[in-house]
Amino acid sequence: MGFTNQEDQLDAHLIERGVSTKRVFDHPVGLFVLFFTEMWERFSYYGMRALLTLFLVSELASGGWEWTRESAMELYGWYTGLVYLTPLIGGFIADRLTGYRKAVVLGALIMTLGHASMALEGSGKIFFYLGLVLMILGNGLFKPNISSIVGQLYPDNSTKKDAAYTIFYMGINAGAFLGMLLCGYIGEKIGWHYGFGLAGIFMFFGMLQFYFAQRIFGVLGESPKETRERISSEKQTHTADDSIESETSSPHVVRDRLIVIIVLSLSSIFFWMAFEQAGGSMSIFAKDYTQRMLAGNAALTFKWVDAILTLFPLVIVTWVLFSLAKKIFSEYPISILFTGLSFFVIWCLGIWKVYREFNALETEVAASWFQILNSFFIITLATPFSKVWEKVFNPTGPVKFALGLILLGIGFAVLGYGSKDIPQGAATAQVSMIWLVLAYFFHTSGELCLSPVGLSYMSKLSPQKFVGLIFGVWFACSAVANWLAGMSGSLIDKISETYSLSTFFLIFAVIPGIAGLLLILFSPILKRMMHGIH
Template identity: 65%
Template structure:
């Protein structure tokens, strides 16, 4: 047993949580892994469809909105999704506890998807569904991230690795949601895509509900003053001087501000990059290209199903006897996913025409995450573990570089070119999503881990709420900037539009490198 594992078991015992481990991490992490996976299936499945649905012709079941109008709604929706966690974190800290907040959020999101699936009967159902999704995300998102952090001692080097594994679950859900909801929505009917996401959110809620005891006291309803006095308190938390807390919160604030510049670029995926995929990317394939795509798409569909099935079976082996319903509901949901995946593959191979869906490009980010998350986890844990600011700088540079790639790919599109007039190779978007993913692996899971390690325990839910509030700001900016795609393209060029987006995160990356020595000092030993 290595030192980290020796620290982990007594930490879990103290919290009354299961000390069983899967792949060297708490089994409870993987219950959160699957819960978050289905929530991300829900969110990204809908996100993959939203802009495309709004700008698609009415004759194709869409609403026929302009790019600017669609990006306006997209920006408001995604920003509110990330703003409400501030309130959800406060509610969990003061009233409900993390677990109950997660269940409330999951239930609201299930209702939201059900409402969106009825948009064909009345457009108001669509807006009601968006509202429920916003509220549900607010209750769910900050609190499940907070629970992950509490599974590890603050000094454990496994914490970053644990968040990276958790992030792999996020992206497995994002991949499958974008793939299957996007495919059903674009090929069969929009309401099928919107509705499917809700089914698996419901499964996620059930598997979490029946596995709650695995967490011990983590995430319980906030205790009374008398109950708190009887608990074993983390001694390190009691003796942290106020100036250290202040310095660490300053570092958290800098990282939050930097994350805004990352996500205002990254969140173009559901906005301007979707518009670029729909209007300026060659998506109708023929001959060998079509055959190759069908095989690649089939492998991409099967790969995450196989990977996550391995994780699920490893978890089932450890906890099935204690938590059978949790495993049964997860197995049922994954069997359904596998059936849908095989149906999609069979349908594509028998189709006479090969047209890549717009939403297909959004699976690339999640696929690359699932593909490389373990490698990054091992890199940070065993080989090279630079400071948080340096990891953030790497992430910002890579996301900026991804837009330089798209700008180069779009350089042959003339100023003011009409939608569909010129189409470029799919390769540019594929490369862009690859570099964005490498940047995301440097920044997002590390950001969650640093917020958890640098924040005072009593403010953890609130600080996570602020982390997602920063994402809300970036999503709103992303919507505004994405809505300018037609204006900038007409006045300058589409390539210029993407270069403007590229410059900002790269500039912030350089600033973080310069600030790194000072920020490391203000962390006071949290590395």
Template identity: 60%
Template sequence: MEFKFGGSEQNQRTVLGHPAGLFILFFTEMWERFSYYGMRALLVLFLVASIMDEGWGWERADALLLYAWYTGLVYVTPIFGGLIADKVTGYRNAIVIGAFLMTLGHASMALEVFTDIFFFIGLGLLIIGNGLFKPNISSIVGQLYLNQGKEKDAGYTIFYMGINAGAFLGILLCGYIGESVGWHWGFGLAGIFMFFGMLQFYYAQGIFGRIGLRPDKMDGYVDQRTITGEVKDETGGRIKDKTYEEAKPAEEESPKVTSDRLIVISVLAFFTIFFWWAFEQAGGSMTIFAADYTDRVLVGGGALTFKIFNTLLTIIPLMIITWVLIMLFRQTFKNFPLASYALGASFVIIWGIVIWMLMRQFEEESPEVPASWFGILNSFFIIAFAPLFSKIWQSRFNPTGPVKFAIGLILLGIGFAILSYGSMGIPVGAKTASVSMIFLVLAYLFHTLGELCVSPVGLSYVSKLAPVKLVGLMFGVWFVANFIANLLAGVTGSYIDPIVEEYGMTTFFLIFTLVPIGAGIVMLLLNKTLIKKMHGIR
């Protein structure tokens, strides 16, 4: 048996052409993103909701500043989480510890009804836990592939689909329950599935072989059975074994090559700041736009159409994800039953909540679309288009990394141009309006297409360009760029009221149109230089 993928023998079994271990990570990350995006969807809405609506009644600017610091810090702590994993805990232990801290964080936020301090303790635990979790699970994905080509790019795109499946379900369910039932119920629900994700990963981690173990368990390790490239299988037959590739050190690159590749990572990280600075308006100013400036009340035929559309929008992706779950069970249930039970239980619960929510919505005669609902469009479009983009990246039409970044930035700018156009009828200084929902829908579509060109591709390039001993650290550095972007996104968004009062909503969204498109053009101009500095990495 030839080992095509990193990890154990069980990881050579495939799901959709990729190693089974990728889908262990897929579902672990899915539930972590469920918890993160579910809580994020509620954060600003909860803070600005009136005391009568069980919110805190904060001003928009103050709520968006807290949002800025929270979403920023969850991306700066990964640099420390990556270092800790590289030097002390290993990737796998860091993931488990981080997931446990985030579970406690969501539980603490659910207790905000008793005292405000629980809310801030919860945010702190989420920030620390995310730092241990986020860079290290991405690092393991990269080590599942023994080659550095298109297959790894496709693997990261599939992994990114898992991220957005979790975001989709988290925003949909936590958002609905938080807005319709109670904020603390929405916060608490986010923690339940983080707990299931932790259990699933913990009990299935054996599939990764020696990938992600503590550094002291890797130093000097050489499996004498595999030096010759052959071992015996369980029946005594001789099989070709590539697990030695995990144990031997990578070939050393010249300092010039290493330096050039680190420069490429730095340049790509810099341009992601422009992307996420604009994109992360989704949880801030775009959520406020959805809540206060969009016509969300549906009556008559429009209400029925939305109910049917929302049902299909919810059920079809969940059925697809459940189908992937079943395929994974076929490959892993025998070897990792406890992980399978934990994952299976989480899906039983999620189906129950989805059916309850849809039945409840159908009973409403004139439903109001929750402001948080629009956030699921991004995740839905990811789930719908990720397989297509994955195929394109594996085909002869696959563009270079810098060109992908440029396309993504330009598509993002087009999405904001649509919002800017749709806001032209809003009077200068208006606090409310009734703009058609179609503008938000189209904006999320273009933002998503842009995201597919940037985020999974960026993760893949970090894993391919970074020296082996610095992979965790470089993923941390990559997320520092996200920290800067998220912080700037919230700070910029906090000026929505003064900008709208003086210049209008159209001008506010025009800012996020011009800057990303300009950055995309610059990236196109840098394409050849960056390709040269990659020294053969594609």
């Protein structure tokens, strides 16, 4: 189908649903309303996650709770595990009761209250725990439903849908990047409750921006019953690829593909269990075992790098906001005003942070700073990876999963090597920060091999009547993996006292590495069992 026909088809799709046909960068303006809503939600989630473990283990004198690493990591595991489990319930509530849009607004409001409660942690621990519960519940309503609205903006067979999710994914990473950078910095350098509270302010702005621009989406996400009927009708009108369709009627094809789904889902547990050490044991490594005090040229270089990393993303997302404002300000001024206010605040904070660091007598890298490297590498490596898949080497899904697991293992092998000289059972050390930087580089490379492929293959391999269940399985595996990440991370002291810190990290190198090699070994069989899905 030609480009013009695709554009006409998209316009017809939007008009039929009462959605605004105005465009920004050749996409519906509604996509960018969702972009900023998701950006601020990820700002709040990752900003808080960057602080959680560090706050729990920090000394009472610095405002922390001085928990043992084991206890802090166990709480981290329960929190992140439940965050990935509640979207199963939130998706069901939206489907049956509220609709997607109300679920997004309600989830954002609950998360805002959660951050506010956590900001009051100094008034009593009950506020901190209440905040965590509200964050878990709010995320369950928010996370699955905003992604659903993105998909509904486009016809099922639109070539723009993949590009739309890429843009949306950039919003996720921009928010995560800025949240870890600013909330982490303010939490560590100024006060923990300020960091927790700041995350909530931007969640609140994101909610208001979405709430006052809802008319842009027409009927999308409004009535669960109408949405289900429309999707059912569209699926009957748009035929899928005949070569695949004829095969799905065979029970053994369905069985084989379900086996592949199970194998890939279980493999993802090994990946995320290790990858999510970022907010746990890797944060501990950054805080207690990494040389973060810089002087001379090293300090000056870091200040300039940090300034660029702080301000450049703000320039990009401000440009996106300006482009959106030109299109919708006349119709949705309140939405744009709230987003503009949030950007004014974040620009002030960014400039203040850069100014403060350049005028500081000592340069100490915040322990939470290293977590921004994941988002930074995703943004810089996503295009090169897509070019490699497109022009050089594009293996099957199981092989990409395997590469992701192996690259993740290499990242932990780097940390294991970097910590080899730390004495057995040592509580602190001064290891070069280059090892953490390299680890995040390999971990992000692994994520780019596995994460974009995962949801795509769940959708392609699943029988149509089981799609919801299969996505539920995928998120349930992520929940299990996050819980395991906390539980396994809690063993850091026991393993480093009995063996060494290097041994602890090498365990996370070996387990994903073995899983990756097994996937490569069985990939020819798995490829046949996919029966034509590529």
